[in-house]
Amino acid sequence: MKSNSVKTIVAIGIGAALFFVLGRFVAIPSPVPNTNISVQYGLLGFMAISFGPIVGALIGFIGHALIDLSFGWGIWWSWVIASAVFGFMVGCFKPLFKINEGEFGTKGIGRFNIIQVSGHAVSWVIVAPLLDMLMYQEPVSKVFLQGLSGGLANAITTAIVGTLVCIGYAAAKPKKGSLKQE
DSSP states (O other): OHHHHHHHHHHHHHHHHHHHHHHHHSOEEOSSTTOEEOSHHHHHHHHHHHHOHHHHHHHHHHHHHHHHHHHTSOOOHHHHHHHHHHHHHHHTTGGGOBGGGTBOOHHHHHHHHHHHHHHHIIIIIIIHHHHHHHHHOOOHHHHHHHHHHHHHHHHHHIIIIIHHHHHHHHHHSOOTTOOOOO
16 A cells, blocks of 8 residues: 555656646647647646546646646646546546556547546636636636637547657556466
8 A cells, every 4th residue: 555655646746847848838829819739638638538537637637737836826726626526527537447457458548538638628717717717807708718729629639648648658567468478
């Protein structure tokens, strides 16, 4: 149990650090103000299905908070919470995957992408805009435009980056029963 908690803490630390680096230095500006095309959600999706909902939520929360702090505008809590919701939602489906046993085939790819698109839709089309309106009194048209464009961009980049990371990780893991004693 103790090594499992150490592994979890290390996963959160490394995941949040990578989420920050990707979100801060690999973000592509989008035509919608204050919205980027972000590749870090592919990593978050992978970490969430590998380690579960708590790890996914904490990576999204900590990583996004660090990104906001580094830009100097303060923490935009509505979007930080939305990142945590995405990581949590995807992580809830960890039992459906055997990625840690080296399995991530066509069925896993399809399942991952249905889950991540749904997670982005909830996070960016519902959670972030509603919290923006409640917490910051932002105008409805602005927050839903940002949420829709951010959610769509995140779903596309997660489909590409996340799927490739999952395939690569699974391919690098020895399949169960593949090692034979001589």
